[in-house]
Amino acid sequence: MKKKNLKLVLAISFLLLLGFGLFVYVRHHLYSQGVLTIYGNVDIREVQLAFYDTGRILKMYVQEGQRVKKGQLLAELDPVRFEDAVREAEHTVELDKAALENAEITYRRDEALAKEQFVSLQERDNAFAALKEARNKLKADEARLSLAKRELQDAKLYAPQDGVIEDRILEPGDMVTPQTAVFTMALDQPVWVRAYVPESYLGKIFLGMKAEILTDSYPGKVFHGWIGFISPVSEFTPKNVETPDLRTKLVYQVRVYSENSDYRLRLGMPATVRIPLKQSYPPEKPPLTME
Template sequence: MSTRGQGTGRGPDRRGAGACGLLVVLGLVALSGCKPSGAQESAPQQPASVVLGPEDVVRVESRELQEGPVLSGTLQARRAATMRAEVQGAVLEMAVEQGQRVKKGQLLARIQDVSQRDQLLAANTAVRVARNALQVARSEEQRNRELVKAGVITRRDHERTQLARAQAEAQLAEAQSRRVLAREQVGRTRIVAPFAGVVSERLASAGDVIQPGTPLYTVIDPTSLRLEASVPAAQLSVLKPGTGVDFTVSGYGDRSFQGRIERINPAVDPATGQVRLYVTLPNTEQGLLTGLFAEGRVAALKREVPAVPVSAVDTRAEPPTVLRVQQGKLARVPVTLGMTDEVTRLVELRSGAKAGDILVRGSAQDLTEGTPVEVRPPEKPQEPEPGVGGAGTPPEAPEPR
């Protein structure tokens, strides 16, 4: 019994171990069948978005555009005079300096006038002699007239006295004209300002020996400037005297100045086919200087239209196209262009894009249509962090006990 009992106790142990091994194998098979397909095959990756900065995009906005001929040139004083010597001599005085304001008639320079005053003295003497001679001739004529009436002398003798009186009058007139000329020569030794303005150039110094025609000063009127420019003759239809011109001047940033067409040359240059314009630029505040480069545009047409910079439009295709940011991707859209502002470099969008659309410009236009993009907003200036231990530092919380 005991022996059977021991023999029957070993058999069930082997069968139980085998059953447990089978369960482990079946469990591993079941686990392998439950693995997802993604563990065996990698999922396709989405293309990364291209980040566009504020310099790569532009928003379509309603702007004021102007269209008309573009003018450029150097500003010049509308009134300018170069004061030159009219007599020969040494310069005694140069009374004003370059950049100094002068009034009309103010003395600018003096030239030695010794010889001119000698000539004036001689002319005055000649006038006195001629006047005395005329007085004698008139008295002689009066006496002879009485003698002719009395029959003492002949009429021929009286005619001789009349001729002598006429010659004396002519000599007096000649002497007086010489005195006027001598007085003018003395006056020419004093150089005065022809109008109120500013001395822009000083071209001589005291002690210089000069000849007639030698330049001494240049005086300009800075209250009114002038710009001379040429435009194609084909644009004359939009030009007329009085038309406004908007200017920007080098050295003054984006500040705008207003001028007007004063006159138009009636002749076309046959070599260039262009017409000369003369534009006046008020300078009452005298903020502008002569010699500065100015660029302007005749305000022939002005409109408020949706517009973008020219760099946002691809004109290589027909019709022109733009890259618009639409639902996070780029879409190429054909557009119809209108007027172009040559000064601000803005172009009108008549169709294809509306106000508020975001367009790609510049080098970002090389991106292909359908590219996912992300527009980065402009960075705000960072506020300075409060100093350590300063008044802006929040108090530290007490440590827990």
């Protein structure tokens, strides 16, 4: 019986030593080589696209999953109401220009007659006041015309950046307001990996450090990136990132950006990030930033 207990104790001790040795080896392999390995998920920015004005959607030109370029026309409202407003404003401006021309002629005539005392100074002053009023009215109506033209232009919805249409929320015929989203668009260049660094390694990383991103979806493919954000606030390790024994340890969120020029990195994709720690500070070139 004692021999069995002794064998059990030896076996447990052996396993503990083996586990400790494996831990030391992994730690040495990861960190003594000057490489910090962290884990996270790919994240991207999303924007809700909406019109500037209220109206009924006339046409929509893109579908879900379609890649679009900055400035590309995505949808437009029924323009009839806006076109009528522009025509009315243009007509008013034309009338104002004619009235201003008459006011200028009247003032010049009364000014000349006042010098010869054929008309009173009061009549000349009245003509000058009418001229100022005509000028101010023309200026105000030209501003209204400019606004009407802008509203007509805003009846079309354009892509603010390159990206991918994620959701086509509304359809032609739907009524919209500036608070109503028409599309959800993903800005997937650049993207970043949201990962977490233990507090003990916080002093070894800095903005602009080069990093490598690896994913299970593309074995052997290395995506080059850089550290673009280090959180100033610590937090507990998210439960979906680490094992239960590490969840209570404080970490700092970092974002490792990648240009994603081939669009392979997608939202939510698990990723491994390797950061060579032996890099010069400050970095050779300023870290790239997102627009």
